[in-house]
Amino acid sequence: MVTWFATPSPTPDGPTVDELKGTAEHWFDWLLGAPLQTLVAVVAGVVLLAITRWLITRTVRSVVSGGAKVRRQAKRLLLKTPVRGALDSDSDPLAVARRVQRAETMGSVLRSTSALVIAIVVVTAIANINDWDLGPVLASAGVLGVALGFGAQTLVKDWLSGLFMLIEDQYGVGDVVNLGEASGVVEAIGLRVTQVRDLSGTLWYVRNGEVLRVGNMTQGWSRALVEVQVPPDADVDRAVEVLRAAATEIVADPELSPHVLAEPEVTGFEDLRAEAVMLRTIIKVAPAKQWVVQRALRARIRERFAEAGISMALPRQLFVERGEG
Incomplete structure (x- = not known):
């Protein structure tokens, strides 16, 4: 009588089902971690930037178009000044050009600033999500910022002065102003320089940071x-x-x-x-x-x-x- 003993068959080489399941769970957890959070941060930054730019554009246009009219009406009510003629700023080409330039300049500055701030926030969030060490980068950026700050003090002063001149509406295109060294008609306003044409036809380029006083002869009335x-x-x-x-x-x-x-x-x-x-x-x-x-x-x-x-x-x-x- 012959007895047959069953021997186990050899298993093929490769991962088991449990190993495959663990690997899938590992990659799924990783995907739901840093990559997904990074993607969400980027998408949130893009959406926030789009909304901010839209709000800035609408706000600046509404303020520039309606702010001057509201101020004139309030001043007339307070002073009770009789008005014979009508100051229709909507039909004055110089007033229209002035409002358009203010709107474009202020909108451009605010949009650029908002984009920079949102970009810094998004990069910081991504660095925290991925555990990046930003210490050396921040140290280098700090040294570079100090060096640029010393070298660009005049530029920053001119830029800030021009920005506040536009926000405060000290003068605009078409106004006759006295800036001290230069007097004449304002032809263009930038964040760094203002162009003034004097009575003899000379075009003066005045740095905004050097303007200590402004005498506007044609603002309001x-x-x-x-x-x-x-x-x-x-x-x-x-x-x-x-x-x-x-x-x-x-x-x-x-x-x-x-x-x-x-x-x-x-x-x-x-x-x-x-x-x-x-x-x-x-x-x-x-x-x-x-x-x-x-x-x-x-x-x-x-x-x-x-x-x-x-x-x-x-x-x-x-x-x-x-x-x-």
């Missing part, structure tokens, strides 16, 4: 001011009435009336000297229209004074005759 000197023995009351009549004619002029914002003010005895008495006429006008109104007012005053027989004061001259010897 302007004043046409004409001073007249009459002899001290003249009838001052009559001269004041003639001045008031001339100013009233200017206000009623069809070409000049749209530029006038308030009734004229005529005052006498603004200055009293031995050779003359000064009279003053002031008319509140739209921005940058004071020179046109002043020229017309001077011509009208000359005509009315000639008709009324009122003479202008002549500069006093003193001659000293010395005898011989």
Whole structure:
């Protein structure tokens, strides 16, 4: 009788089911860990950047388009100033160009700043997720930042000054300004320099960081001011009435009336000297229209004074005759 014994068959080489299951769980856990968290951080940063850029664009445009009008209306209500003409900034090409430039510049700066901040936050989050050691990188960046800070102090000063000038709306394209060394019409505003064209046609490039004061002659409203000197023995009351009549004619002029914002003010005895008495006429006008109104007012005053027989004061001259010897 022959007895057969069953021998176990050899198993094929390779991982078992348990090993395959453990490997799959390991890779799945890894995928749900750092890679997925990194992807979520990047996607969240991109979405946040898109939302921030959209909000900045809408906010800057609304502030630039409506802020100036709201401030003018509030000032009129507080001062209760009678307004004859209309300052329609929407139809003024210079005002439109000014708002567009402010909107584009401020929007560009804010979008760039938000992108930089969000990028730093995302990189920091990714570094924490992946356990990166950023110590050497931060140390190197700190040394480089200090070196660049010392070398770019003037550039940073100009950039910050230009940014605050735009935010505060100190002046814009088309304004006539006095910046100290340069005076004229503003042709362009940048974050580093402002371009000003003076009366002779010279284009000045003024660094924003060097501007210590700004005199804006055409912001909000302007004043046409004409001073007249009459002899001290003249009838001052009559001269004041003639001045008031001339100013009233200017206000009623069809070409000049749209530029006038308030009734004229005529005052006498603004200055009293031995050779003359000064009279003053002031008319509140739209921005940058004071020179046109002043020229017309001077011509009208000359005509009315000639008709009324009122003479202008002549500069006093003193001659000293010395005898011989």
